[in-house]
Amino acid sequence: MPQFLEHSGTSWKGQRLKHTQSLIDSVDPRVRVVAAFFFALVVVSSAQFSVLLIGLGTALVMARLAHLNFKRTLRRVIAMDMFMIFLVIMLPFTTPGEALFELGGFLASKEGLLHACQIALKANAVVLCLLALVGTMSATTLGYAMARLRVPDKLVHLLLFTVRYLDVIGQEYKRMRRAMQARAFVLRTDRHTWRSIGYLVGMLLVRSLERSERIADAMKCRGYNGRFYLMDEMALGHPDFVFIPLCALFLGALTGLNFI
Known part of the structure; x- marks a missing residue:
């Protein structure tokens, strides 16, 4: 079983890689799951390019702080982008708006191109954030964190x-x-x-x-009755009391930029 979610889902050889402990790992798993959820919510609901670029830059910084393997992370992001490339190509030709250029008798709209760029920025920012905050947990830790959050x-x-x-x-x-x-x-x-x-x-x-x-x-x-009993104890520590207000201020600032 892979020790970290970062090392699963691409190749069986990749499961033997080791994850280097980082600052992100010192944050409580529950806080990381909640932070990833609200980050994705703010980024996906935004339509401002400034907010999306800041979100993508922040996700890159988190990936760096989480000590993600560069090559594996790049492969995963490219694999996700390959599924979106057809959407990015088709949107300018299927969205009405100001004509930008013509290809084979089909007009590409400026609004469609901007919408496609927004979708690409949102997807990359959210995926990098999830890999940094959630992907560096073990599967058991993620399950326990979700259970503690009343999932x-x-x-x-x-x-x-x-x-x-x-x-x-x-x-x-x-x-x-x-x-x-x-x-x-x-x-x-x-x-x-x-x-x-x-x-x-x-x-x-x-x-x-x-x-x-x-x-x-x-x-x-062995007496299983459909319920797992959680034997671990999760408690907030000093890194959490630093991470939570910083995360709240940052997400609040991003939300405020949407109304400017």
Whole structure:
């Protein structure tokens, strides 16, 4: 299981990376989750380019303070931007407004281009903030923080189980792929390859279902009744009493800029 969320979700090799402790890690997890939520809320609800640029710059500073791995963070941001590139390209041609240029008989509007730039700035700022404040927590710590913030138990359980058993499913997939390679299977663009990949996915789903049933039975044998009991104690410390007012003042200033 990956120790930090920063090291999950891209490649199994990346889960062996270590996260260097930073100033962000000294802040209470509950404070970091709440700060990330309000930062995203302020940035997404803003339509001022000055606010969006300040938000993006702040997110970059937080990523630096959190000691995020530069290459991994850059890959994740680029992967997110690749999903948005079609939106950015299409918006100028689908949004009515002042004509900016013409391409193939289609007019691109200035309003559509500005809207596309706003969406790109918002998305990058929010993603970098989440990676810095939330992505550097362990999955267990994030689950406990959400539980302490009175997030519904089912959502907390779903998060903890998902992160915990993604690695288990990944290991099962590796074993099955290794078994296929031992039988001289080579990926090609033919019907046999697609059929084999379909069997692989089907067997992975079947084995995942069987494992989930065994896990559920084992938990019931240990007295599980649908509730996790939190054994840790979270308390605010000196870094939190510094971070909270600074964060509140900053978000208040960003909100005020929207009305200027």
